[in-house]
Amino acid sequence: MEAASIAHAVHGEHDHHGPPPANHSSRVEPQLLGMLLFIISEIMVFGAFFTAYFFIRVANGDPWPAHGTTLPVLPTLFNTFILVSSSFTMHWAQTGIKNGNRFALKAGILTTFLLGCTFLFLQINEYANIGFAPQNGAQQTIFYSLTGLHGAHVTIGLILLLLVCVRAFRGHYTPEEHRGVEIPGIYWHFVDVMWIVVFVTVYVI
């Protein structure tokens, strides 16, 4: 009898079939927590590449850039401004949908996507004209590795932005429900911060 009532009580708590709903803290939404943990793991990946860079430059004392090579600092600075401005347009889109301004959402996301495409195009163009290859030496390898790892992240960000863009133009997202814009936005800002770190270490210092 007692066992039956316990079984009934347990059954009453879970009317649905399948696993119980996942537990999550009240302070951070699961989607945000997922993106936060993903970004932390991304920082570790970049950290591994930066370790190789600093090993070559500081521990090994090799010249940077390698003898006989030059890095196009000014064109890349221009490219950096393009990427940084894409974070501003992303923020414009985000505040737009929060305030119910659909034009700001659509224009902001589309501009962010196009600025990101421009950054990636210029980066590829830089690879084509830089005059050295990854296999030429340790410095060249880490140059392509760091900028290429970042370029891969821009590509992933652009895929996310394209999805957001298509959804925005199809009438999705409201001032109440716009997590689909917010979370790719957080990722995009992360990619931007990471580029500033990569640009400063590889091109400036």
Next chain:
Amino acid sequence: MLNPLRTEEEAFRFLLYAIAVITVIVAIILIARAIF
């Protein structure tokens, strides 16, 4: 700023903060290099 990535707005503010801090660090390094 408990978690700068809690919302897009805070992530954007963190980006501006990171730009400011990195600019100051780079300026200090470049000035120190020019002097010494």
